[in-house]
Amino acid sequence: MHEFLAQLINGISLGSIYALIALGYTMVYGIIGLINFAHGDVYTLGSFFSLAILALLGATGELHGPALLIDAGLALFGAALLCGIVGVLIERLAYRRLRNAPRLAPLITAIGVSFILENAMQVWKGPSPVPFPAILPNPAVTVAGVAISLQQFVVVGLAIATMLALQLFVHGTRMGRAMRATAQDRDAARLMGIDINKTIALTFLIGSALAGVAGFVSGVYYQSTWFFNGFGAGLKAFTAAVLGGIGNLAGAMLGGFLIGIVESFATWLLGGQWSNVAVFAILILALVFRPSGLLGETLPEKV
Amino acid sequence: MRSMKSVTRLVAVAAAAGLLVACSGGSSGSSRAAASRIVKIGIDLPLSGADASVGISTEQGALLAIEQAQKKGLPGGFTLQADPLDDSLQGVHSPQQGASNVRSFVSDAAVLAVVGPYNSNVAAAEIPITNAAGLAQIGPSVVSDGLTLGKAAANLRRANPARNAFFRVCTTDSLQGAALARYARKLGYGRIYVIDDNETYGLDLANRFDHDFRRLGGTVLGHDHLAQDTQDFKSLLIKIAATKPDAIFFGGVTSTGGGLIRKQMFDVGLGKVPFIGGDGIADLATVAGKLADGAYFTLAAPNAERLPAARAFLKAYTARYREPIGPYSANAYAAAQVAIAAIERAIAAGGGAVPTRAQVLAQVAATDNLQTPIGPVSFDAAGDIQNPVISLYGFKNGTPYFISQSNLTTK
Numbered sequence: 001m002h003e004f005l006a007q008l009i010n011g012i013s014l015g016s017i018y019a020l021i022a023l024g025y026t027m028v029y030g031i032i033g034l035i036n037f038a039h040g041d042v043y044t045l046g047s048f049f050s051l052a053i054l055a056l057l058g059a060t061g062e063l064h065g066p067a068l069l070i071d072a073g074l075a076l077f078g079a080a081l082l083c084g085i086v087g088v089l090i091e092r093l094a095y096r097r098l099r100n101a102p103r104l105a106p107l108i109t110a111i112g113v114s115f116i117l118e119n120a121m122q123v124w125k126g127p128s129p130v131p132f133p134a135i136l137p138n139p140a141v142t143v144a145g146v147a148i149s150l151q152q153f154v155v156v157g158l159a160i161a162t163m164l165a166l167q168l169f170v171h172g173t174r175m176g177r178a179m180r181a182t183a184q185d186r187d188a189a190r191l192m193g194i195d196i197n198k199t200i201a202l203t204f205l206i207g208s209a210l211a212g213v214a215g216f217v218s219g220v221y222y223q224s225t226w227f228f229n230g231f232g233a234g235l236k237a238f239t240a241a242v243l244g245g246i247g248n249l250a251g252a253m254l255g256g257f258l259i260g261i262v263e264s265f266a267t268w269l270l271g272g273q274w275s276n277v278a279v280f281a282i283l284i285l286a287l288v289f290r291p292s293g294l295l296g297e298t299l300p301e302k303v
Numbered sequence: 304m305r306s307m308k309s310v311t312r313l314v315a316v317a318a319a320a321g322l323l324v325a326c327s328g329g330s331s332g333s334s335r336a337a338a339s340r341i342v343k344i345g346i347d348l349p350l351s352g353a354d355a356s357v358g359i360s361t362e363q364g365a366l367l368a369i370e371q372a373q374k375k376g377l378p379g380g381f382t383l384q385a386d387p388l389d390d391s392l393q394g395v396h397s398p399q400q401g402a403s404n405v406r407s408f409v410s411d412a413a414v415l416a417v418v419g420p421y422n423s424n425v426a427a428a429e430i431p432i433t434n435a436a437g438l439a440q441i442g443p444s445v446v447s448d449g450l451t452l453g454k455a456a457a458n459l460r461r462a463n464p465a466r467n468a469f470f471r472v473c474t475t476d477s478l479q480g481a482a483l484a485r486y487a488r489k490l491g492y493g494r495i496y497v498i499d500d501n502e503t504y505g506l507d508l509a510n511r512f513d514h515d516f517r518r519l520g521g522t523v524l525g526h527d528h529l530a531q532d533t534q535d536f537k538s539l540l541i542k543i544a545a546t547k548p549d550a551i552f553f554g555g556v557t558s559t560g561g562g563l564i565r566k567q568m569f570d571v572g573l574g575k576v577p578f579i580g581g582d583g584i585a586d587l588a589t590v591a592g593k594l595a596d597g598a599y600f601t602l603a604a605p606n607a608e609r610l611p612a613a614r615a616f617l618k619a620y621t622a623r624y625r626e627p628i629g630p631y632s633a634n635a636y637a638a639a640q641v642a643i644a645a646i647e648r649a650i651a652a653g654g655g656a657v658p659t660r661a662q663v664l665a666q667v668a669a670t671d672n673l674q675t676p677i678g679p680v681s682f683d684a685a686g687d688i689q690n691p692v693i694s695l696y697g698f699k700n701g702t703p704y705f706i707s708q709s710n711l712t713t714k
Contacts, residue, residue, distance in 0.1 A: 006541045006571075014535050118393075127352040127394045129562065129590050138570075149570065222534055224563060224590065226353070228394050232532030267538035273501055273528035275538075 005146040007268045008261065013152045013221065015260020016159030020214035021237035022244070022252035023166065024087075024207030030183045030247035031203045032099060037110040038090060040234015041117035042083050042208045046215020047132065047225040048121055049079040054133055063135045072135060072220075076158075080212040087208025088201050096197070114230075121227035129226040132219040155217050162213055163253050166206070170249065179203055183247070236263075239283050245296020254294060258282075339657060340380060344369060344642050345408035346387040347401055347419035347429070348635075352394035353558030356586045358421055360629020361443055362387055365418045367620055368639035378647055379655035386414060390425055395558060398428035405429040409436040415649075415663045416441065416642035418635060422556075423447030423476075423504035427459060430469045435462035437660050439667040441641050442471035443634040444582065446479055446603050447507045451685040467686050468664055472637045472677065473603035474691035476504065479581050480511025482693040482709060483552070483601055487512075487579060488519045492549040495521060495579075498539070498564065500555030501528040508581045509554025516552075524548055529560050536564045540571045551576055556583035562590025569594060585630035588701040595698040599706075604677050605692040606705050607633035613676035630703075637675035644673055 021043050028036045053075040054060075063071055094113050098106040136154060140147040170176040181189040182199045190196050218233075219225050240259045244251025259279055266278035286294060346365050349358035369385045377383050386408070390401035401420050408414045409432060417433060417440040420426050426445040433440040442450070449455030450469065460467060487495060495516060499509035506528070513523050524546040527539055543551060551573070553561050561584045568574055578598040580587075585602060588595040607613040607628060616636055620628050645666035649658035652666075668686075672679040681689045694708035 003541065003545050007538055010535075010537045010541060014537075122394065127391070128355060129353060129558070131590070131592060147572065151570075218534075222563070223566060224534065226394070226534075229534060232534075235532070263533075263535075264538040267530075268542045271527050272498075272530050272536075272539050275530045275533070 002145045003268070005144060007264045009146065009148055009152060011261035011264030012257060013155045013260070014264060015240075015257035016156045017214050017218050017221070017233070017256075018237045018240045018259050019253045019256025020159050020162065020210050020217070021233060022240040022256045023163070023249060024211045025238050025241040026244070026246055026249060026252040027179075027203050027207040029241070031179065031200055032095070033103070034095060034106050034110065035238070036095075036207075037107070037234070038113035038117055039207070039211060040230035040237065041114050041121070042087060042090075042230070043211040043215050043218075043233060043237075044121060044225065044227060044230035045086060045117060046079045046083045046212035047219040047229070048125060048130075048215070048227075049082045049212065050075040050216040050219050051125075051130065051132055051225065053078045054135065059135055060133050061135070062137050064137065068135065068137075076213065076216045079216045080209040083212030083215065084205040084209035087204040087211075090208075091201055091204040096200075118227055118230070125227060127227065129224050132223045132225050134223050136220055151221050155221050158213065158217055162210060163249075166210070167249065169206075175199075175202060236279065239279060243283050243286050243293060245293025248293065248295045251293055251295035341382045341384055341413050342377070342646055342658070343384045343386045343411065343414045344639060344646075345405070345411075345414045345417040345419075346385055346639075347390050347404045347408070347417060347425075348387070348421050349391040349396040349425075350387065350389035352391035352396070354391060354396050354421065354556070356557075356589045357629055357631065358389075358391070358396075360626075361421055361631045361635040363624050364620070364628070364632035364635035365443070365639040367616075367623055368636045368643060370623075371619070372643045377650065379650045381646075381650060383643070383646075384413075386411070390420055390422075396420070396422040396425050398425050401425035402428040402432060405432045405438075405440075409433070409438055414438065415646055415658060415660055416667065418443065418638045418642060420445065421631070422502075423450060423507070424502050426450050426469075427503055430459040431462060433468045434460050434466070437463065437466060437468055437664055439642065439645065439660070439664040440469050441638040441667065442469065442473070443638040444473050444603070444631040445471055445504075446473055446476045446582065447503045448475045448477050448511075449503070449507070451475070451687050456685070466664070467668070467684070470641070470667060470670075470682050470686040472634050472641065472675070472680055472688050473582075473631075474693060475603070475687065476507040476581070477511045478691055479601050479603050479693055480508050480554075481515045482695075483508075483579060483581065484512050484515035484519055484521070486599070486601075486695060487516060487550060487552070488521055490550075490577075492577075493521055494524055494547070494549045495552050496524045496543045496546060496548040496550075497526040497552045498543075498554070498560075499526075499528055500553075500559040500561075501531075502555065502559060504581075504583060505553075505555035505559065507554070508583075509552065512552055512554065529555070534563055536560060536567050537571055540564070540567055540573060544571050544573050548576060551578050553578060553580040553584060555580070557586050557590055562587060565591040565598060566594055582630060585696070585703065588698060588703075591701075593701045595701050597698070599695065599697050600703075602630055602694050602696065603691070604631070604634050604694065606694045606708055607676045609705070609708075610676060610678060612674060612678065616676035633676040637673075637677050637680055640675050641667060641670050641673060641680060645670065 059071045140149045240255035241252045244255030266275040388404040392400040423445045499505040648666045649662040695706040696703045
């Protein structure tokens, strides 16, 4: 029981990072039908940006009190903002002109952008894993015999807060409504006076900023980052988005947490080498029985 | 248009002139005659990426031996050159990249021997190619048993079963695994959890450790293999923490998970548990920093700093590179020495004619008590070194320190 809880908490922490990345995949897919393979690398970029900001602030070790709030806050918002800008630039430079091209063209472009980002990061921070300063004091609270670290609270708390804010934004604001309208029918939305280009750029801004948050969170959690991390994490987050129903925000979060928990439990019960197998087996099973994902609705076909 | 053309022409002329200058700078006298008097030693190691921290210091060992031979001069007026290639792809050592590097060595007639690679799975992809070409290859650090021994090795030599072209100056996984098992028992550890990275080297080492540790009366609490492309090892470590091990054994290298596992042990309350591994975690501190303290590793080589024969090498290495030697610098130096000595003997035996790959290969196999910084080197029929030595290290303040070494005469 004790171990069950420990694994569950670990799975939720891991899953909250996947969920944050999965949101970006699902938002972009929802609005322009593109699987943005460069998204995983924007996530890695987020941890690199946080690292650079912390280095600028001179934060190399554990922080306390106001210094912790200010430095960590700046790193978090800075990484989110910079990633958001990178996302908008990627859309403007690489995807916008291909918006009406055959679907394969933007897909291949996305893979190309992914390579460009990876290599740029490799040039920036070198090809080896880079240590991330352990800024967070890490006392553990023991709940029902299970030690939960402050890091885990922060990781999960930040992820849930971000997701709630996103839900409020998409369902409660004019811009959110414009995004949903564009996702439903781009041409009709344009006829209603919605600026499509601006709305799509906004989607990339938000999706990439969430990846930036995930990058910061993973840096704090693992105290290490590497230019190639986005490949594996991106693949699993994409799986999470598909599992939850691609295009569906709540589905991406659910999928992310599920994948994290499955990975954790598979490692515990089946052994580490089976964790990826278990994750993808679950995906296949889910898609066989619910082709549009757990929370996805079958949309009427677009003409 | 016209101005474009003339610019192009100008560039072409400049480039040609540059080439001419480069040629005449490289070798005095007629360049065609000199070209056939050039002999090369190919070096294949991971020079970028997560393995570069060990790959580059290994390369520097080999380059030092080649530079010294250049300074001394080869018999017959030959010019010796090093041809180093990187087998890392996307930041990690890659068997495919290694194989393609070795193919390019094979296609260059001037390459008479190869030093490398660093990783056993890369070696497994390369040996069939050097075997088919009859090109002598000397591994400085590849320790997996199956590269020289048993059915696995016979399989690698399928193209030319009668002619072994692969040699190594280090010992094998099984000797290293066995030494680690003995050492763990000597320290009084009874219950150990074994992890490996599911690669050629890590799996072999972990299996051998697992087997020997049980044979010596220890308990293996469990044996897990890692998944690829992940940075989260906490679920595995939570599971391990529940078994209350005396120590954790890791078969693998720092870049495939060793470094992050050591770091994450502290997150699940395993920080005080010793972490034991083979030569793959010699660079553990590059990822784990001071958290590497409490980890132990072996090298499949004697401690060069303690061998009297190695003093000249150490002095030359630190003078040349202004840094202490890496875990396999001395081995790479020895491997390059083997190649150079074989080429020199082949030149002498051929009366100054250009030696063939077959002649060099025969001379490598005939290496007899060559004096190197890791002791005298001779090979057995399988291509393994005779008189292997294993040395043991720990970490203090993120720096390795020497503990002891043992001589393992005959297997």
